[in-house]
Amino acid sequence: MDNAGTICNNLTVFLKPEDTLQEAIVSFSRARLDAIPVVNEENKVLGVMTKHNLYKALLDNLSLDVPLADLYTRPAIKVQEEDPFEKVYMTMVRRRIGQVVVTKHKDRPVGMVTKLNLIEKLHSRSERMAGELASLLNALENGVLAINRRKIITVLNPAAEKMLGVESKNMLGREITTVLPEIKLSDILFTGKMENWTKIAGSPGLVARYLPVFRHGLINGAIAVLHDLREYEQVAQELESVKKLQQTFATVLEMAYDGLLVINQNGVVTTVNQAILEFLQLREEDLLGKEVQLIIPELELEEIIQTGLRDQGDVRSIRGVRCIVNRLPMIRDGKVMGAVAKLTFRDLHRLPDLVNRLEKLENQISFYRNELSRVSRNDIHLDDIVGDSPVIQQVINMCRLAAQSISTVLLIGESGTGKGIFASAIHNESRRPGPFIKINCAALPENLLESEFFGYEGGAFTGARKEGKPGKFELADGGTLLLDEIGDMSPLLQAKILRVLQEREFERVGGTKTIKVNVRVIAATNRDLEQLIKEGKFREDLYYRLNVITVRIPALRERIDDIRSLASYFIDKYNRILNTRVTGLDAVTIQLLRKHHWRGNVRELENVIERALNITQKGKIIPLHLPQYLQSPSNEKTVETQAATEKDNIDLFSTVASAEKEMILQAIERTEGNRTKAAQLLGISRTCLYKKLRQHNIRRKK
Template structure:
């Protein structure tokens, strides 16, 4: 006796045969969204073998598909319209239930042309089929497009309300009539699709006095053209013109604001905005202007607060890479264990907590532009070796990756330290020093360009007048004398902070001595006494130590705020605290 076939096996075979025979595109997924079945028509649509589709996620082929919504909420989506690469489809999406639980979902979609063929073939004698036909016609009627179909005899077999309204009629009044009779003198163009067998999209036509944008496609059944379908995409060409005009206006606005942003950026970060007429300072600016038009690596030297970042911005803004990004990295502010991923990025899984998909580093973000490595003298030795390789090879490797990535960046480095001394102490690589020291800009401290002090005061008063909405006319002669005699350990940034503080306590239009920080007020009183007993180096140290103590007192020991008040970096403040043996809780 032969093997007995169980009913379940017969049912499975029958279902496969039935589904494979459907003319629609059918795909079923499990509750994870993975394809567990697809019809031959679906595979042909994707131009892939069926075996290559099974097990792959539906999002790979239809990103963001609502089929996943059906998986979640269990609500069927019937008669939905779907725009795909080759036309408009109607789609039904339903959940698959087992024992009261959603175990998957199935989607069936079919070209609207094929649906029209189905409507023509439905028999009105069958109530169930008639109900389906009415449903399909209702779906078409809800479309915002005007839709009409004709058979080989140019008789209108289907039309929705949006199409019939062009003739001030209902669909029932034009269905069954010859299309030329309905159109009258305007003469239809879409039947050409039936005559030529070729589809055309986005053509300009006249529909009963309306200039419309429409599509026409032939209706094909069993390899034979049986009619034509016309779809009105824009009811009036003026709507399209208005849309184009709006898009052009928005593009014009975008170009304007992009230009304004570029102009503001250029005006903010150009060499013209760096204030100073001191000969030594002007010479540095002139050298920087010439260097800006090259791609050479630049090393900017100068004490904290001298304006190294302003020079870096100006080099980028007035250089060949001004259209590219400007990326800043403070090498002293990033913890050593994070600096590599910050500079070079990382791949997914590189470390615990790594972002899914990985993350590009600052060098990749600066591709085509400039990267500014501030306080490079504080970079750990281990990172210096990796930076040297990037500068030599012009490529980076993300943390956890083995694939090199090419980068095209201009490097500008800055430091307030003596790199040659650091080399001698074994804290900075000599080969890296010569790699970044192609062009050096040495920015003089404010105490060496005191002839610029009045100009800088005038500049900051104009700036803060705009910021605070005040009309300060200047500083008193007494204040100017105090400012001229101050050592300015925090340089231009300290001067800016001193004047900003004065604006916050100002009670008139002239900055007086009482508006200055206490350390400057006391320095003015004690200067004459100290001058009789100490040399210049000692005076400088005393003034700097006193300024630090006053700043710490004013900020109640907050080192970050004290450093900001003094116009120096936090790392610079810690060095001075150690130098002057100042202890604070």
């Protein structure tokens, strides 16, 4: 490791305070140094006499007999002999000095480190690193090709020469577009974006990954990493030699559940797992190397070796315990090389439940995969919106007209009414080629919103990516940007958004380049913007800029006739997710849902349906399956509705309560008082049943 002692100039001369200017001149002529340490009688460093000090004294016409006591620089900047090169380098850079004194124990000087020493060492390191890089590039199996910002080829390693069928001596120093036009590196200089593996035209089997090279935040070049997929065919042929290991491993993986035991063709145990050891209450050494017939004769694995046939799902009694046994032969080149046995012995009574849960999980995976695919394509159109009521159809028609325009749209509606869905549908109906980008103005801290909207340049603030990051406006170029919850935006950001809406241009945070975009803006809010304007919390000019086409999304209580169709949609949705077979809502439940105030709107309705399908798995949803607040006579209503229908509500809920109590009593009677079975019969949890028992004052008969 380089340190101060290894890079310094060893000292052969020293000066003392009492030495004269004449003696200093002689010492400098002998040592040929830019500075000489000044030491005391104990040879400890007091300071340094530099050539600058010497020249100044001569220019001041001082006598050559003048002592150096008042002429040298003090104190001397010192480093220890064992100090690493990096510390010496940083000391000289930070102090802005041309030399330091190297000392050892008791402050004794041993040498001087000058700028020349640093330059020589840095040059040596640079040459070594260049050599190491060249060796690395030559050893890489991937091809590497690099260009500078003028599109000149600067690197072409041997692997790239072989893949492209060229020689570096004919390529280096030439413009890539003239000699290798199929390598699209020059495009990266323009976009500054990385491109993952893409095919190279005219070179079957070759793919390339393109990466920009940045220096001080600017594109300084680009690199292409080449990969030859044809090598995989050679790898596959080499793997043939380990085919036996693959087959054994694959068979073990297939059976790796519960008890596992493997024997060779002689019937000797070669592999066991912990589960079978615990089942047999044996140690590993009691099984390995022993004949399986002597330890577990009930398995009859010799039969599998003799016939080469698999036997699966056989129920056998092993040491008095009923197990599901699967036996498979291990075959290579037509010969039986051994056999594998798997014993399922734990919690066999839970198998039906596990099968149902597995089916439910598979349905959930299938549903979410379809939903993810649909959402990733933003495949939501106005015709997909559920609802036949006149008020929602009027909104859909208004959105269809708005989709044909390029003007800004303002969506106003309570939380949970589906403003985001309408925005996505408007974008898809407009057939704009760009993406649909959404940003929630209330979900991010104010200090992050500006960089999220407009992006930032590399190094714009602490923690910023060195390559910078595009903002939502830039990402939405050619498409649509949804400004959700715009009523919560700060006044400072409102002014910047207004400028983008008016001029269609902006600058990134920390940048000076003006970026022009073609973005259609849709704003959404659940707040009263006009009231916010009166309170001075929202800019009036921004409001009028946004309020070109206004669409008010109605609350669910304003479209009561859509509750049945919305509920049916959510029932179908969660039937697929939860693997249930709920067919719909009974009449009483529909009436309860229609009378609710629905402060949470469609989102609240969806949660209610999802909850119901977690309580019951088939048949119709009844009031018992609804949340308590929907079953109670205090079910939220508007003041007007409550006054008008008070009598009807009392009759309705008394009927519901009576029917519910009767159903619970019948279930308890049919199950002879077994509360767990009664809960299963009713399609509710046991906790819910006990709650209902207390609510209806139903007590266990003594």
